[in-house]
Amino acid sequence: MLKQFPETIHSYIFKKAIGKGGFSTVYLIESEEYHQQYVAKVTPIDDQPVKEGNVDPLDAEITALMSLSHQNIIRLYDHFTEGHNFFMILEYCQQGSLQDAVGEAGLSLPQFITYARQILSALAFVHSKNIAHRDIKPGNILLDNSGHIKLSDFGISLRNANNVVSTFSGSLLYEPPEIVLKKPHNPMQADIWSLGVLFAFLINGCTPWHCDSINTLKTRICTATYKLKTNTPPEIVDIITRMIVVDPNERPTAQELLNEKIFRKDSSDSIPSESEEIQDVLSPKARAMKQSIPRNKTSYNAMSKAIGIFKMNLAVGNNRLPRIKSRYHSELSDTFVNA
Numbered sequence: 011m012l013k014q015f016p017e018t019i020h021s022y023i024f025k026k027a028i029g030k031g032g033f034s035t036v037y038l039i040e041s042e043e044y045h046q047q048y049v050a051k052v053t054p055i056d057d058q059p060v061k062e063g064n065v066d067p068l069d070a071e072i073t074a075l076m077s078l079s080h081q082n083i084i085r086l087y088d089h090f091t092e093g094h095n096f097f098m099i100l101e102y103c104q105q106g107s108l109q110d111a112v113g114e115a116g117l118s119l120p121q122f123i124t125y126a127r128q129i130l131s132a133l134a135f136v137h138s139k140n141i142a143h144r145d146i147k148p149g150n151i152l153l154d155n156s157g158h159i160k161l162s163d164f165g166i167s168l169r170n171a172n173n174v175v176s177t178f179s180g181s182l183l184y185e186p187p188e189i190v191l192k193k194p195h196n197p198m199q200a201d202i203w204s205l206g207v208l209f210a211f212l213i214n215g216c217t218p219w220h221c222d223s224i225n226t227l228k229t230r231i232c233t234a235t236y237k238l239k240t241n242t243p244p245e246i247v248d249i250i251t252r253m254i255v256v257d258p259n260e261r262p263t264a265q266e267l268l269n270e271k272i273f274r275k276d277s278s279d280s281i282p283s284e285s286e287e288i289q290d291v292l293s294p295k296a297r298a299m300k301q302s303i304p305r306n307k308t309s310y311n312a313m314s315k316a317i318g319i320f321k322m323n324l325a326v327g328n329n330r331l332p333r334i335k336s337r338y339h340s341e342l343s344d345t346f347v348n349a
Contacts (some may be wrong), residue, residue, distance in 0.1 A: 012037065012052075019092055021097065022050060031149075032165070033067075038102070048087060051098040055091070067165040068096055074164035077139055082132035084152060084162040103160055105153035108212070112148065116215035119243060125151075126209060127273045128159035133201060136161070142168045142197030144179045146204035148211055168197050182206065182224070185219050187232040188257050199258035202267075206253025213242050213250075232256070237244035245272050 029036035034053045041048065052128075053068060069329045075086040088099035105111065108125070117125065129151060136143055142163065143150075150163040174194045186203035188195040210218035221227045230236065231241045234256050236249060249270060252262055262273045267273070304337035 018042065019097070020088075020090055021036065022048070024050065033164075038101070047102045049102050050102050051100060053096045054094055055096050056094050070167050070169075071098070071164045073169065074136075074141055074167045077141065078136060078164075080132055080135045082128045082159045082161060083135070084160045100162075101154065101160060103152035103153075103162075104155045105157060107149050107153070108151040108208075109148035111153060111210055112215055114215040115240065116213045119246075121214050122209075122246070125159055125212060125271060127268070128274070129161065129205065129208070130160040130264050130268040130273060132159065133205060134268050136167075137198050139263050140170055140172060143201050144168055144197050144206075145181065145184075146201055146208055147181050147184045148208060151208070171340050172196070172198065180232075182220065182227065185231065187234070190231050190256060195244070196258060198263075199261050202253050202261040202264065203255075203258070205264070206250050206261075207236075209246070209250050209253065210238060213246060215241055218254075245270075250275065266312060 012027070015024060015026050021042045023042060025040065027035055027039045028038050029050070034051050037050045037052060039048050039050045040046065042213070046314040055068075072086070072089060075084070084103070085101045086098060088097075088100070090097050102311065116122075133143065133146070135164055141164075143161070144162060144166045150161070152160040152162050154160055175197055179197075180189065180200075182190070184207045186200045189200055206218065214237075218238060219230050220237055221230060234254050236254060238250065249267065249272070252260070253267070255261055263322055
C-alpha cells in the first residue's frame with residue numbers, strides 16, 4: 011500500500027489514507043484532469059480472500075456497481091490495476107457513515123424516516139435487479155455532501171439472489187438466525203433482517219441486543235429477543251417487528267416496506283425521484299460487458315482498459331467520503347422496552 015503522499019497514479023493524486031477494512035485501504039484522492047476529489051479503494055490482488063461460494067469480492071463489487079444506477083447507491087467512476095493492486099475510484103462521501111452520524115440518543119423521527127426511506131429505496135432497487143447486498147450495517151451506509159444516503163460496499167453481494175444459498179456472510183450483530191445457524195437461506199430475506207437491526211440502531215443509538223457475550227448475542231438473535239426505546243413510535247415498532255422475525259418467509263420485501271404510509275414521499279423531500287435515471291455511471295460498452303468480469307490479475311488489467319466508464323463522471327461527480335468507526339453499546343438502559 012501507499013506510504014508516501016502525495017503520490018500520483020493514473021492521473022489521480024493520492025493525498026492520504028482515510029480508512030481500512032478487510033483487505034482494502036481507502037484513500038482520499040484528486041483527479042488531476044478534473045480537479046475533483048474522490049476516494050480510491052485499493053485492494054492487493056494477490057492477498058484476495060478465498061472465494062466464498064465461488065464469489066470473488068472484486069467481481070462481486072464491480073459487477074454490482076456496474077449494474078446499479080440509483081441516487082442512493084455509491085457510484086463507481088473508474089477502475090484499473092497498477093502493479094499488484096486493484097483500484098476502484100468511488101464517490102467521496104464527506105459526511106462519513108451512519109456509524110459516525112448516529113449519536114447515543116438515536117435519530118429524531120423525521121431524520122429516521124428520511125434515512126430509512128432512502129435506504130429502502132436503494133435496497134428495493136438492488137433486489138429488483140436480483141442482487142442481495144449481504145452486509146447491511148451502519149458502516150456501509152454513507153452520507154454524501156448533502157446528507158443523502160449512499161449504500162456502499164458490495165464486496166460480498168450476490169447475483170441471482172432469489173436462489174437459496176449456503177454461503178455465509180456479513181457482521182454477526184446484523185446477521186439473521188438462519189445465517190447464525192448456518193442454514194441454507196434466501197439472501198434477500200437475510201438483507202431485510204439486517205435492515206431491521208439497522209433501523210433499531212438508528213432509533214436506539216445502539217444495536218438492540220444489549221449483551222456482553224457472543225453466546226448470549228447468538229441466543230438473542232436466534233430468538234429475536236431485542237429491545238427498542240420506550241418512546242419509539244408504534245408505527246416504527248410495527249415495522250421493525252415485522253423485519254426482525256425468525257421465520258424468513260414472514261419478513262416483508264424492501265418494496266413492501268417502501269410502500270408503507272410512513273415512508274411515502276412528500277414535497278419536503280429533496281432527493282430525486284426513484285424513477286429518475288442516472289445517466290453518468292457507465293458507458294454503453296461497459297453495460298454490455300457487465301456479465302463478463304474476469305477473475306485473474308491479468309484479466310483485471312485488460313478489463314480495466316476495455317471497459318469505457320465515462321470520464322465525464324469525474325467532471326460532474328459529487329464529493330463523497332467513507333469513514334468507518336467502530337461503536338457498539340452494550341449497556342442496558344431503562345429507556346428501552348422489550349420488543
